[in-house]
Amino acid sequence: MNNFTFWSPTCFVFGKDTETQAGALVKRFGGSRVLIHFGGGSALRSGLIDRVEASLKAEGLACFRLGGVKPNPRSGLVYEGIELCRKEKIDFILAVGGGSSIDSAKAIAAGAIYDGDFWDFYSGKRIEQALPVGTVLTIAAAGSEGSPDSVITKEEGMFKRGASGDAIRPKFSVLNPALTQTLPPHQTAAGITDIMAHLYERYLTNTPEVEVTDRLIEALLLTMIHEGPRVIADPDNYEARANIMWAGMMAHNNSCGVGRSQDWNSHNIEHELSALYDCAHGAGLAVTMPAVFTYVMDHDVMRFAQAAVRVWGCQMDFAHPEVTAREGIEKLRSFLVSIGMPRNFEELGAREEDVPALVQALCRGDGREGSISGFVTLNEEDCEKIYRLML
Amino acid sequence: MNNFTFWSPTCFVFGKDTETQAGALVKRFGGSRVLIHFGGGSALRSGLIDRVEASLKAEGLACFRLGGVKPNPRSGLVYEGIELCRKEKIDFILAVGGGSSIDSAKAIAAGAIYDGDFWDFYSGKRIEQALPVGTVLTIAAAGSEGSPDSVITKEEGMFKRGASGDAIRPKFSVLNPALTQTLPPHQTAAGITDIMAHLYERYLTNTPEVEVTDRLIEALLLTMIHEGPRVIADPDNYEARANIMWAGMMAHNNSCGVGRSQDWNSHNIEHELSALYDCAHGAGLAVTMPAVFTYVMDHDVMRFAQAAVRVWGCQMDFAHPEVTAREGIEKLRSFLVSIGMPRNFEELGAREEDVPALVQALCRGDGREGSISGFVTLNEEDCEKIYRLML
Numbered sequence: 001m002n003n004f005t006f007w008s009p010t011c012f013v014f015g016k017d018t019e020t021q022a023g024a025l026v027k028r029f030g031g032s033r034v035l036i037h038f039g040g041g042s043a044l045r046s047g048l049i050d051r052v053e054a055s056l057k058a059e060g061l062a063c064f065r066l067g068g069v070k071p072n073p074r075s076g077l078v079y080e081g082i083e084l085c086r087k088e089k090i091d092f093i094l095a096v097g098g099g100s101s102i103d104s105a106k107a108i109a110a111g112a113i114y115d116g117d118f119w120d121f122y123s124g125k126r127i128e129q130a131l132p133v134g135t136v137l138t139i140a141a142a143g144s145e146g147s148p149d150s151v152i153t154k155e156e157g158m159f160k161r162g163a164s165g166d167a168i169r170p171k172f173s174v175l176n177p178a179l180t181q182t183l184p185p186h187q188t189a190a191g192i193t194d195i196m197a198h199l200y201e202r203y204l205t206n207t208p209e210v211e212v213t214d215r216l217i218e219a220l221l222l223t224m225i226h227e228g229p230r231v232i233a234d235p236d237n238y239e240a241r242a243n244i245m246w247a248g249m250m251a252h253n254n255s256c257g258v259g260r261s262q263d264w265n266s267h268n269i270e271h272e273l274s275a276l277y278d279c280a281h282g283a284g285l286a287v288t289m290p291a292v293f294t295y296v297m298d299h300d301v302m303r304f305a306q307a308a309v310r311v312w313g314c315q316m317d318f319a320h321p322e323v324t325a326r327e328g329i330e331k332l333r334s335f336l337v338s339i340g341m342p343r344n345f346e347e348l349g350a351r352e353e354d355v356p357a358l359v360q361a362l363c364r365g366d367g368r369e370g371s372i373s374g375f376v377t378l379n380e381e382d383c384e385k386i387y388r389l390m391l
Numbered sequence: 392m393n394n395f396t397f398w399s400p401t402c403f404v405f406g407k408d409t410e411t412q413a414g415a416l417v418k419r420f421g422g423s424r425v426l427i428h429f430g431g432g433s434a435l436r437s438g439l440i441d442r443v444e445a446s447l448k449a450e451g452l453a454c455f456r457l458g459g460v461k462p463n464p465r466s467g468l469v470y471e472g473i474e475l476c477r478k479e480k481i482d483f484i485l486a487v488g489g490g491s492s493i494d495s496a497k498a499i500a501a502g503a504i505y506d507g508d509f510w511d512f513y514s515g516k517r518i519e520q521a522l523p524v525g526t527v528l529t530i531a532a533a534g535s536e537g538s539p540d541s542v543i544t545k546e547e548g549m550f551k552r553g554a555s556g557d558a559i560r561p562k563f564s565v566l567n568p569a570l571t572q573t574l575p576p577h578q579t580a581a582g583i584t585d586i587m588a589h590l591y592e593r594y595l596t597n598t599p600e601v602e603v604t605d606r607l608i609e610a611l612l613l614t615m616i617h618e619g620p621r622v623i624a625d626p627d628n629y630e631a632r633a634n635i636m637w638a639g640m641m642a643h644n645n646s647c648g649v650g651r652s653q654d655w656n657s658h659n660i661e662h663e664l665s666a667l668y669d670c671a672h673g674a675g676l677a678v679t680m681p682a683v684f685t686y687v688m689d690h691d692v693m694r695f696a697q698a699a700v701r702v703w704g705c706q707m708d709f710a711h712p713e714v715t716a717r718e719g720i721e722k723l724r725s726f727l728v729s730i731g732m733p734r735n736f737e738e739l740g741a742r743e744e745d746v747p748a749l750v751q752a753l754c755r756g757d758g759r760e761g762s763i764s765g766f767v768t769l770n771e772e773d774c775e776k777i778y779r780l781m782l
């Protein structure tokens with residue numbers, strides 16, 4: 001196991017009706033002039049934004065609204081939010097929504113007190129300072145409610161890139177599973193896929209002797225395999241929603257990823273898909289993961305066999321571990337299809353003729369130098385082959 | 392799943408040589424006049440206390456030492472520590488050692504800024520304020536490095552009782568698995584048992600639909616079953632020590648216990664044993680747990696069967712789930728014996744003639760009213776039967 005530091009100071013308030021505590025929580029963590037940042041549509045129509053704002057006003061806090069966050073959140077709205085924060089002397093940002101709203105809020109929080117262009121943080125500069133952020137989560141997926149990470153798409157060039165720093169870890173996150181009950185099935189399934197991807201990206205490691213984190217990751221994958229189909233069959237199943245919501249947080253606050261190298265190639269390869277086609281990140285991952293895993297399987301067959309046996313219940317083929325390893329990948333693919341996720345480019349709405357452009361953006365875009373690294377380092381030829389496995 | 396709040400803001404610095412960061416960490420978390428609180432013996436002889444003190448002094452911090460913490464830490468030294476803190480205007484307490492040193496440090500931290508008797512907190516009053524505490528952990532066992540809990544034995548009457556409060560969660564904990572390599576095998580095994588008990592106490596729940604936390608608990612138990620024998624066979628196995636150390640923290644920071652009722656009857660029943668005989672808490676738990684589980688098994692046979700199948704690899708007897716449930720308990724007992732733990736009163740050094748006194752202290756001592764509650768409520772008759780199952 002590698003040396004590591006783990007610090008996850010977010011206060012999680014979990015359960016039914018917990019969004020009514022938003023005002024008290026913002027106050028506890030020092031906010032007085034609050035930007036409520038959200039997508040729009042369902043959060044507005046359901047009255048959630050009004051309920052949250054009422055909770056803030058009941059504590060005497062000044063409220064400002066900035067809606068309009070889109071899936072795969074864009075840099076344009078971040079710049080707008082930064083301006084608004086400076087103009088209104090905002091001292092706390094409350095994201096209401098899923099990963100997109102939270103990631104956009106984190107970008108605004110970092111940018112509002114930074115003299116340069118906030119995109120610097122998405123080009124490699126670590127975030128050291130930010131306005132405090134809180135969240136009211138409405139989608140179990142991105143894990144951004146407990147993570148120090150944010151992903152934004154730069155409209156100029158449509159590059160999707162991540163930034164990180166303890167300063168953007170939410171001070172608190174309100175997790176009410178009931179708020180996720182109204183999600184369309186496709187979004188629920190995409191969230192499940194994203195959570196499973198966060199687990200696989202940590203599972204694919206080159207660090208030996210990581211039994212405890214292996215087992216924790218497997219536990220969370222087993223949870224998703226049990227609860228995923230239940231919630232697809234019955235969207236109102238609060239208990240299944242609750243288990244998925246906590247698993248989604250645990251999958252990405254890194255308590256199960258410490259002390260080990262991680263992968264993140266599936267995420268990188270997918271980001272170009274959702275940047276170009278504006279598809280759901282989870283849907284893109286459903287197509288990407290089996291292709292990537294099939295391509296890199298030979299790098300560590302026993303690791304994939306371990307997942308197949310421990311997570312997918314396969315019988316180990318001791319004479320031919322690669323058979324078991326492949327069976328585990330196929331079970332993952334079948335599971336994702338069973339909950340309604342696409343299996344290939346066509347179902348995702350991607351086009352074969354875009355492969356060269358995808359490879360170019362992935363391996364050369366925004367300062368990259370011809371490859372991406374993770375469990376295996378992949379050059380342009382590798383990435384082209386992987387995209388073609390998705391056809 | 393029940394509603395819950397989870398807040399674990401401790402900064403964990405994990406790995407080789409990390410104790411050299413103690414000074415920088417105390418400074419980061421605001422300390423300037425530091426009480427170094429420890430047991431003595433090995434921590435002094437190995438030079439660890441000197442190394443830690445050197446790290447503090449390098450940051451310009453004033454250091455005061457208070458050693459002498461014993462296993463099952465006593466109230467007497469806590470009172471002494473409180474006096475010292477007031478006299479020397481201590482503003483940070485750094486525990487160096489295992490759960491005993493940390494629990495004693497937490498009690499001092501709460502008592503030093505409290506006008507009344509610190510024992511109030513161990514009689515049910517919640518700890519709301521305390522001096523900041525940091526830890527350098529030398530034993531993987533109690534989980535106190537990441538918990539809001541402390542257990543102290545009151546010398547007058549020899550009652551062993553717990554207190555709790557977010558204010559005594561450590562600001563940071565330094566976890567260097569190499570520091571545990573010099574532990575005698577009995578202490579290592581007792582630590583493994585304590586960690587497993589923290590998991591079982593959470594596993595035994597009356598809350599339905601808790602798949603995610605069930606799976607996380609099972610994952611950590613599987614880790615202990617894999618790594619425990621490895622570290623007993625080879626005490627210098629750093630990797631096994633590392634996996635156990637992180638599992639020990641995760642077992643007790645409550646990330647795997649949220650949203651579910653918990654048991655803690657095995658701990659309560661054991662506390663009277665270690666209070667009376669001054670045995671290792673883990674050794675007492677090794678004798679206590681199989682007896683308690685056997686006694687309460689019928690309350691929820693399927694829960695014990697689930698542990699038997701998922702954790703202990705038993706084949707489910709679908710016609711007779713109680714057979715599988717019992718097999719799981721026997722496998723736990725055999726495992727604990729295999730790592731060197733006692734199996735009964737005699738091996739523990741306890742005496743049959745003390746059973747009435749143990750029951751009296753357990754069910755009537757220090758304000759209790761004839762029973763203890765948890766997974767099952769146990770009255771004096773139940774507790775007597777359970778102690779007699781240990782003979």
